[in-house]
Amino acid sequence: MAPRASQLLGPRVRLCSAGSSWDPGCACAAPAAPVARVVDFQVTSVHYYPEFNMSAASPSNNSLIKTVASKVPFSDLCSTLEKIQKSRSRPDKNKYFKDFLDSWRNFHNTLHKNDLNTTDSFYPALRLILPQLERERMAYGIKETMLAKLYIDVLGLPKDGKDALKLLNYRAPTSSHGEAGDFAVIAYFVLKQRCPNKGTLFVQDVNEHLDSIALNNAAKKKDLIKKSLLQLICQSSALEQKWLIRMILKDMKLGISQQTIFQLFHPDAAELHSVTTDLEKVCKQLHDPTVSLSDVSIMMFSPFRPMLAAIANIKHIEKLMHNQSFYLETKLDGERMQLHKDGDVYKYFSRNGYDYTQQFGDSPLQGSLTPFIHNTFKSNLQNCILDGEMMAYNPITQTFTQKGNKFDIKRMVEDSELQTCFCVFDVLMVNNQKLANETLRKRHEILQTLLTSVPGRIQVVEKTEIKSRKDVADALNEAIDKREEGIMVKDPLSVYKPDKRGEGWSKIKPEYVDGLMDELDILIVGGYFGKGHRGGMVSHFLCAVAEPASPGEKPSVFHSLCRVGSGYTMKELYDLGQKLAVHWKPYRKRDPPSNILCGTEKPEVYIEPCNSVILQVKAAEIVSSDMYKTGCTLRFPRIEKIRDDKDWHDCMTLHDLDQLHDKASGKLASRHVDLDDEELDKKKRKIPSKSKKLIGIAEQFKAQDLSSVDKVSNIFEDVEFCVLNGLEDHPKAELEKGIAECGGLVVQNPGPDTYCVIVGTVNIRVKNLIAANELDVVKADWLVDCLQKKCFIPWQPQFMIHMSPCTEKHFAQEYDCYGDSYYADVDKSHLREIFKRMSKPEHHLPFKAIADLEQRYLWDASPLCMFRHCIVYVDLYTIIGDASAKVHGTSLDLRVLELRFHGAQCVTNLTEGVSHVVVGCDARRLSELKLLRMTFERKFKIVLESWVTDSVKAGSVQDEKNYLL
Template sequence: MPDVTMQDAEAVEEERIQYGEAEMQADLDKKYPNRPHNSHKTLPFHELFTTLFNPLNENRKKAPGPVVARRKQGPHGRANQTPHEAKRSIIDRFISRWRQQVGPDIYPAFRLIIPEKDRDRAMYGMKEKTIGKLLVRVLGINKTSEDAHALMNWRVPGGNASKTAGDFALRCYEVISKRPIRTQVGSMTIAQVNEMLDRLSFVSKEDEQYPIFQHFYLAMNPEEMMWLIRIILRQLKVGATERSFFDAWHPDAEILFAVSSSLRRVCWELYDPALRLEGEHCDIALMQCFQPQLAAFQIHSFEKIVEKMKPTPQEPDFWIEEKLDGERMQLHMITDPSVPGGKRFGFWSRKAKDYTYLYGSHFEDENSASTRHLKSAFEPGVRNIILDGEMITWDVETDTIVPFGTLKTAALAEQRNPYAGGQRPVYVVFDCLLLNDTPIAAYTLRDRRRALASAVNPVHRRLEIHPYTVARSAGEIDPLLRKVVAEASEGLVIKNPRSSYRLNERNDDWIKVKPEYMTEFGESLDLVIIGGYYGSGSRGGFHSSYLCGLRLDNPDKDTQFCYSFCKVGAGMSVADYTEIRHRTDGKWQPWDPKRPPSTYIELGGGQKQFERPDEWIKPADSLVVCIKAASVITTDQFPMGLTLRFPRFKRLRLDKDWSTALSVIEFTKLQASAEAEKKEKQFEVDNERRQRRQVRSRKKPLVVVGGDERVQTPYGAPASKIFDGLTFFVLTDAAKPIKKTKAQLEALIKSHGGTIVQTQNTTPDVICIGERKTVKVSSIIAAGKHNVVRPAWVEHCVAQHEATTGLPSFLLPLEPRHMLHVARDGDVIEGAVDEWGDSYYRDVEGAELGEIIDGMPDDPGAMGDAEVVAEQLREHGIDLYDAPGWLFRGYVVYFDRPEEDVLTPEGLAYLLTRNIVAFAGGRVEDELGEDVTHVMCAKTTRVKELRKQISGRARVPHIVSPAWIEESWKESTLLDEERFGV
């Protein structure tokens, strides 16, 4: 009887699903009346990988490097296909077969072929560990079994699973193959797989995901399950991008995707290759999200940036804008009498995520964080408009921009209480792309800004037009860059006012200019390897990166102890990995989170064990490696609160052992020396404000509270000197994080070395502490001479001191959340918090942590531009810059041309290395300009002359042989230049 009941319930559920599917199809027919309909069932799911994915993967393995030789003659005198032509043939054959055997609607297939571009299906919210848990349950595996361990630790080799280490889908295939329900391919069609994936995207709990995965397992063989998992993870990696599929489907497919961000539209409107897009169909359209233009990265000198702006004698100017720290947002507005106020809005992010629910759909929208305030923002004659801009967070009390991480929190707060103070979203517009039904993206930027100025009325601190500076020479960039650095801004964007708006492109009409953060840290660091991380892909089953540590200074030389400090993998060749593996063989031990090797290694995060390696090694059994880096940055992932930015392997130090590696004290001295040198080279922005606050003697005596008695802190720890030399004027009591009276705050400050006064006029360096705007606080703010710091900063400094007992004490930098009022530039430390508002210098917990999490976007994949993505991936051991197209990005290489004919070995090496650099993202130069970073010299007889030419430069380029470029390309990582010096 229970089985019958279950069958009945399943039948009812199936009927409900079919009814819902019919309703959805009717809605689609209404919305897309001319959409194509297939005349036959979709192909079986297994046809995707048997006729498309697997052949593309095989073809990818045959692809050569950047220099392609002439085609060899095949049988019967015909030329063999190049890998690019073969890839196109594979895709063409699949698409042709689909048209013949299924019909004109390829949307069901494209949703699985390029799943990362499908905006109509919600994110699954599933990563490898979640899928691993589900498979353990579906397969009925004991959680402590070897196969369960292999699924949950898919990067780690061991047992029979060593060959699949680093490839989760392949590891799943291996485990499922031992207990398959089917050995032959199943009968599920592409349409049926899509239907089940739609269901999976609507559920979030394991009990709801389990029956869907069970259904797949019962209907598919192991290989089908492997490809399904790749689709769910959106990690197909078949050697073809969406552009390849778009080009094969229709010549205008890429254009339509750029203006609509809709895979569905590309498939349904361009089903006939003979019908071409014309006129308005190629243009940006209202309420249709487009792919915005992006700014190119700065790889030139200021002079060359100005050259890229293509000035003319008649129009020599270019524009300079401040680069805003917010979220790229497009706003669409149309006249619609059916909504209150008669205007309807749409908001989309750069990644095509719809934010209308957050910022508002019309003037009277009760959930609006923005539109309810925009009733006066548009001129009466504006019927419709599309704007491009940046959504930023503005603090009303301090009248300053707040870092990006607080944007969603501010918007949600504005929804609840639209007229309160605090923080609010502000839309800053810098472009107009459509006005009164007329697309104007093809107009010049100058004309688009004129249209913007005539159509939009700024609404103070709600919607504003981004200002720009008109400039005519490279010398005008430098002062503005100094200014934005002083104001803790991101940088500048240089724009060509004669340029059109180019969708989904990153070109030289817009160029980002940021302060120079990539200058290498002054010294190379000799660090101890203390941990190893298993890799994926070609490095699966072996260590692909290493955890390196700083030796703790200890008079007892037999005590082996290191603080974890950074991870490194970039710059290592196969020979380097082999050497480390050979010299440390048999000395590695698995990391047990329950019993960490705390007598040898300390990780960041205490019990959380941040950056935990897969294996560890005793310092005395390990090796010392020489590491170079861009800079030292703050982090909460390592015990010192510091790590290296862009660390890169230089060489093994076989002449050193762990006891002579860099120690904590030695590093501290080295960092101080490097920082002093760096400050000399940095912009001289208001040096007086950068000087350390010192208590200056005055004729008028200080009014001190409490005498000289010693007071214990409320945390129960002995008094410290963290506030030594600082003078405080406490104005109010503290409400959070811990409630305290004014007297208790004064006692707390004094017990940690601070001096208390009762007026702000005793010294110009007095720190005013206030929680709310009382009459006294308001008068100090109005005077404009002093910052007002919230009491939370005092409590955070003391709490952090107590949490780091045994480590050197330091004063926490001021964060935006610490400031009630900012009167002086530079007092809020740039980089004290990450983009979400999470502090780099102190532990965050409780309500504050909840606020930070609430402010994070729902889609963690929306991470901004490629440079940001690269940096975040590096922090997790993935070096995007070591990908073929990124290897030499940001490098400018001058090639000292050989005199020989190109057919000689030297001439061929010259052409080969030029092509490699250009292919891998570098810039090739035939003149030894000031921005050259590397000089490629094939002849030793030329070295002396080249050194003479570059010796007087502030930044001397590396002179390398062609072998540096060839070997780096071969090893897929940038090797250290010193190995290839000439």
């Protein structure tokens, strides 16, 4: 390797922010290139003045190409990442990243000031900061065990030595420094005394080495992978290797979200990435933060992150769909795929943006799918982008094969008995016309005109329009009977939003509904140590079923079934860990326990069955697998509860497992949704267990004898009423008889089981009941309507004399203060009644009254109300000369609008009662504001402008402590 410039030249000079000199031997110094000119490069609040020659950069960049990445030491990036991780304050984390980003951009502008067409960007750094977004380009095939063995080899560590065992058993709770489960930290402490304080790599060097590893991994050249890793290790400090490991493992643990980093880089970055999934394109197109991207949209041959569905509750589905009709689809169990077609050119991309065109075919002449679907498209179709599910179709049974079976649709071989079928459920572009902003109804109409479905090759997913949750329950029951995964529910008026979950799309599976799944009681026999916040404890469990024992005997042999590590709370995991901790033993593959039989999946530790506990586990289905001794496993297992009520020997047996598998062809959803109980609850909120027997009641309060009344309907079945008085044309006795004919119960004095009190005339007794505020008092007109129409009519405001607190809360969600329903249509007469209640004009509501209304109608959870209780003064003044002057046209004007939009009361004068004063980046008025605050009885808080922007972005008011001045 050629000598670095630092070996040929004199000392390199750096100036810190205070202006002091830096010695080239200090920890912050990096190798310098030959002298040419001085450039100001600021990283994490330190000013660098590297002297460089454009023709002699780092050894990895010997051409005339000028890039910032070839000038920025990798150690500076690692130093920034270390500060971000160690900081607990979100504003500080943001600041460290922003400082580094600004320094990069400033250096870039200086480096390329005469080259406007440069393609250099922040991409080399951002791909290292967000390695999880570069899965395809940065697929290394390297895990912790391989790195541990490599370090042991490179460092010449004794294989049974203390440090070697630390690396190999990094997840064990015996690991030092309290960082069990974090391989990067364990490696850092092992390397700390064995590596130089400063590495010699630049950001570009690291990228080139990592790219080399990814290419060699794809070519399965393990020796070359090892060589590249060795070069990285030998030229890096312990701290740099800590972050290199995290980049390779794609687990940065920065404590700052991908969304936040995108937002700090450019306001449009997240949206552009969602429709391109190309980090390099994002960095190049949005390099200038002052230029907005006007047309962020789905593009041909550019993969986008698809729109996803949120989990929905059947009970709430009508409200989710805004009480309008909606679409129902079968939930397909395949691989989400998008098809881009332009003439005879085809591209296929997965949900994560991986390119599978080679498998499915880029032209009508090759691939497992394209040759079979090319002629199905209409002749007038030039290009299109379709969204759908890639399924495996069995032409013999003419059915789709579930993904849980042993096949991979993305790698199906030609001689497979299954064939590839693309099930299309959406269209995003047709003949260069983008459709994402069209409604789903319009997109579906267009989709049906684009192609002719061919069963088993390409099919348009059928959409059924339904209206009620009963229709949804029936569809889910049908899916259960057909052994399908579940159903999809979609709003016909929804638009397509890439990388968004929900937004009008919902999914319902049997496992989301209580009581539909068969649950398994299986025994913990092994364990795996966790990572991250679960480091140092056994967080995943190997579970097993028992071999049937002889009658009267306890089972002695157990067969592994599945690995499960979700469904519990951290407290449940901690309590379980405390209970089992003393019983765990290391699992030795060469000497496994004879009573625990495993497949290829082996645990890290095991436990004797007699010391273990049973877990109640819920799963989607039982599928074949050679990883476990049973020959099958559970798909999507989840812990429901820890069965402390069962002894270890009462777990499921192999025979029980076989019966369950045969019961529904492996599907564990065997029961149907039953809405009968829910419908009953809707009609009567309180169901008495039995009729009240009144003893010792005065004659005038005794009920009439209704024992001989014939029952004609059951609309009031077992519902208890108290009729205090009736109407002139419908007296009390007639109303009571009507209740009995409809199956109801009548009492003379209301009690805790009484559904409601029926009143024709308000008298002193009625007033006393109202004052008690415990029961619903309803007009007799409501009961008359029910009896005449022979159906249970829901209560409406005009029927209510008094509402109990529970009913009042319910009505607040259904009606406004004038009794006008938010959902139900009204007729002419009803509308007149509503207008009569609005006859008195109301004065302008104060902010407190608005806040009370929002709380009453449960609107206060909306982000639009987050600042409702704040009285804010935005300080638009700045110091000009010796005086303060108001300045408009700054970002603070926008903050005023944001505050008002989200509920705040913004005032133009700083007077008593103000809760917050918002200031911008110019803090020259800070001392003046603090002096003024001393004169106020109620002290206001002075906060940074970022308090507003961060709160708006997060959708909730952020902790003011992080923004106080």
